[in-house]
Amino acid sequence: MYIIIVGAGKIGYYLTKHLLSAGHEVAVIEKNAKKVETIINDLGGVAIQGDGSDAGPMVEAGMNRADIVVAATGDDEDNLIICQMAKKKFGVKRTIARINNPKNEHIFAVLGIDSTVSYVDALVAQIEREIPAHSLIHLLRLRDVGASFIEKQVPAGSPVIGMPMHEITFPDQFLLALIIRNGKALIPKGTTTLEEGDQVIAVTVLEYEDHLDRLFRGELVKKR
Amino acid sequence: MKIIILGCGRVGTHLAQNMDAAGHDVTVIDRNRESFARLGSNYGGKMILGTGIDEDVLRKAGIEDADAFIAVTNGDNTNAMAAQIAQHVFYVPRVVARLYDPIRQETYRLLGLDTVCSTVMGAERIREMVGA
Numbered sequence: 001m002y003i004i005i006v007g008a009g010k011i012g013y014y015l016t017k018h019l020l021s022a023g024h025e026v027a028v029i030e031k032n033a034k035k036v037e038t039i040i041n042d043l044g045g046v047a048i049q050g051d052g053s054d055a056g057p058m059v060e061a062g063m064n065r066a067d068i069v070v071a072a073t074g075d076d077e078d079n080l081i082i083c084q085m086a087k088k089k090f091g092v093k094r095t096i097a098r099i100n101n102p103k104n105e106h107i108f109a110v111l112g113i114d115s116t117v118s119y120v121d122a123l124v125a126q127i128e129r130e131i132p133a134h135s136l137i138h139l140l141r142l143r144d145v146g147a148s149f150i151e152k153q154v155p156a157g158s159p160v161i162g163m164p165m166h167e168i169t170f171p172d173q174f175l176l177a178l179i180i181r182n183g184k185a186l187i188p189k190g191t192t193t194l195e196e197g198d199q200v201i202a203v204t205v206l207e208y209e210d211h212l213d214r215l216f217r218g219e220l221v222k223k224r
Numbered sequence: 225m226k227i228i229i230l231g232c233g234r235v236g237t238h239l240a241q242n243m244d245a246a247g248h249d250v251t252v253i254d255r256n257r258e259s260f261a262r263l264g265s266n267y268g269g270k271m272i273l274g275t276g277i278d279e280d281v282l283r284k285a286g287i288e289d290a291d292a293f294i295a296v297t298n299g300d301n302t303n304a305m306a307a308q309i310a311q312h313v314f315y316v317p318r319v320v321a322r323l324y325d326p327i328r329q330e331t332y333r334l335l336g337l338d339t340v341c342s343t344v345m346g347a348e349r350i351r352e353m354v355g356a
Contacts (some may be wrong), residue, residue: 053301055327077277077305081331088334103279111308 001025004066006052006082007073008035011098015072017043027061053081055089063090072098080104083113139201147205149177152212154198159218166190168220173205176215225249226290228316230276230306231297232259235322235342239294244269251285254297276306279313292318300325307337 001024005012008030019026020043029052030036039047050057052073063069069086071079076099083095099105099118108116139149154161160168165188170176179186180199186192194200202212214220225248229236232254240263244250250269253276254260260271274281276297287293293310295303300323307321323329323341332339 053328054325055331075301077299077301080305080308081301081328084335085331089331101278104277107277107279107305107309107313110312 001067002027002062002065003068003070004029004061004063004086005070005072006030006079007071007098008032008039008047009072009074012070012072013039013042015070016046020044020046027066029057029061053078053085055085058085058090063092066090066092068092068094068096070096070098074100076100076104080108080111080113084111087112141206147203148209149201149203150209150212151199151201152216154194154196154200154216156196158194158196158216160194160216160221161196162193163221164191164193167222168215169222170215170220171208171211174208174211175203177201177203225292226286227251227292227294228253228282228285228287228290228310230254230293230295230303232256232262232271233296233298234262235296236294237262239296240269241267251290253281253285277302277309279309282306282309282314287314287316290314290316292316293320295319295321298324300328304328304332304335304337304339308335311337 003019003024004027005016006029008028012028016026016028016039026046028039028047029050030047031051033049036047036049048057048061063086069083069092071082073079079097083097086092086095095113096115096117097108097113099108099116102118102120105116105118139151141148176188178201179188181195200212204211227243227248228251229240230253232252236252240250240252244267251272252263252269253272253274255275257273272281272285276282276295287310293307293316295306297303303321303323307319310316310319319338321332321337321339323332323339324343326341326344329339329341
């Protein structure tokens with residue numbers, strides 16, 4: 001495949017290196033002479049110096065026979081125009097735009113650039129996967145004795161909301177020790193109900209740490 | 225008419241002052257606060273600080289009910305992108321983008337943009353004046 005990359009910053013550089021080693025034909029268009037020199041020294045004569053949104057360097061790079069064009073500069077307006085020129089003027093079928101401001105993803109879609117990569121969005125999604133909105137907080141882990149104190153908020157929509165404790169089956173080595181509701185501590189009894197937004201603190205052996213999650217998912221409710 | 229001008233350089237300033245004096249509702253957008261000083265004390269229109277390719281900045285400038293949008297920053301690609309946002313996201317009835325680079329004019333025409341290439345216009349006018 002013939003792939004043209006516009007912009008030889010860190011992303012353009014490593015993308016070029018990777019694609020070359022994967023056996024593709026690659027050309028890089030870059031404004032900055034120093035960056036062009038780095039590419040040529042490190043990766044071979046695959047870089048062209050010029051403004052990647054000008055027709056001249058695009059013709060020189062053989063844009064009309066490119067299978068894919070990747071616009072990877074740090075400026076969204078340049079990346080948009082590069083992709084639009086590649087499509088409209090040179091008939092390139094596949095264009096991929098790097099998006100620096102996540103807000104622009106919608107604009108790019110409206111303007112016909114469907115394939116976009118937003119690093120900020122990707123990082124945010126990854127962080128959200130790693131840290132769920134109502135995460136389990138380890139207050140204290142007593143590794144020597146294999147126990148821990150954990151805290152978690154009762155999430156909206158949990159099936160245990162409004163349910164009294166005596167309707168729930170807890171494992172032996174698990175104690176629901178404290179509920180913090182509206183800033184006040186509450187030691188739960190059999191008749192105490194769980195409410196949305198309660199901070200629940202439990203004492204448990206390490207192997208039952210996931211039981212707060214299971215409790216909130218309604219998996220520990222006694223079968224009637 | 226409600227007119228938004230993106231870019232408070234020489235051309236933007238000239239347009240803003242003239243259209244404001246002619247009684248139009250003018251808003252100028254620029255990303256440098258100092259640029260607004262060019263408008264002078266007689267200018268009675270609005271000034272919005274921010275980048276013209278940001279939907280929120282454009283909304284703040286009142287693009288949703290603007291009659292015309294003029295992109296005259298010193299960046300051709302910024303003008304082209306902002307003009308396309310005005311045209312295809314906010315459906316502004318009249319949109320004009322200024323370009324420096326004549327090579328790009330053809331591409332922008334392909335994109336359906338009304339463009340003015342000041343380089344070509346200037347050169348043609350000079351040629352006329354010389355009579356060659």
